[in-house]
Amino acid sequence: MVVDNRIKEMELSYDSIKVNSLKPYYMEIVATVLAKSVALKKIEVDIDNLLDEIENIIVYLDNGKLHLSDNHLAKMSAKVLRFKYNTISYIMLLDKPDIAWKLEDAEEFFLTLSDFYELKDRYEKIRHKTEVLLDITEVFTSLTHAKRGTKLEWMVILLFIIEIIMSILEKIF
Template identity: 30%
Template structure:
């Protein structure tokens, strides 16, 4: 009869220092890869720590409290943990992915790594989605003011910060989350590749990535357009000041002539 285990994912930051973690690991290390450290607190319990700032707990009690203890390894800590709960049923006739759980035939650390990878990417993308939505709401207010009052109530420095944020998000998606790449362990195993594909489809990672990418492009285009308006206004003001100074100089010159 299949046995069901809990698996819980948390986004705790924009990155995680795995090198520092490995110098003095909080639990025994079961496996390590370039962007992943697998810890084994005991028995059939595992913690998957990803370099892009996500943690996944398999069959671990008090997982939220344990997740909090990993904040010391995180970069740009997220104030409120983003969480995703799922289940793994082990001992099925075939591997299958459903809305509530993933079913696998037998215990396999490679399969757990694949499942954990998708869950970790999902919570990290959710954090990015939240940041992008916050920025979009800011632009909505800016554009409403521009439409109603014909006034641009935003500073150039704020727009530059927004552009910096979107560039950092793009870098995180492409270089750290590797949403467009499959884990190396899938290349030599059609079974693992199929399981990974079904998990990605369940969590709609490709669609969510494209949606985030589209919104980021929109934010960047808006930022550049508004920056252009600000620069034009500043140029116009500078031209007015220069003309005014020239006029003052002419007036003073004429005044001196007729004294």
């Protein structure tokens, strides 16, 4: 943060913030916005990694194969839910710092920095990606359950056939 009393309005760049005077709440708000931005970046990277993992599963599906255990599906769903939970609860992304509720200038400074680091836009992209990921894991779960259901139906049919054969053999012998 650079204080330069010759400038009239705040100047933002990716490596500095220039202001004409230093207000007591500036550092708190800068730290808050940067922390939220870094936390969002970690979530963005993790979501992209999960999307890559799911893409590999989709390739198997393209080949007509689906080998997902319930444990693997549960872990994927937990990761997606963790992203949603972290962005809303842990990061409290949409919350303003307390000082922004008390001082209009502090709120304006917070909103300016939030817009500069595109916090809301990035949050919306994460929210959309997590919804897509949840939809995909729901499809995987449905396919896995359908596959398991089909196996069980074939087992019942096989047991029924064995029972018929045993009944016939009993009557013959």
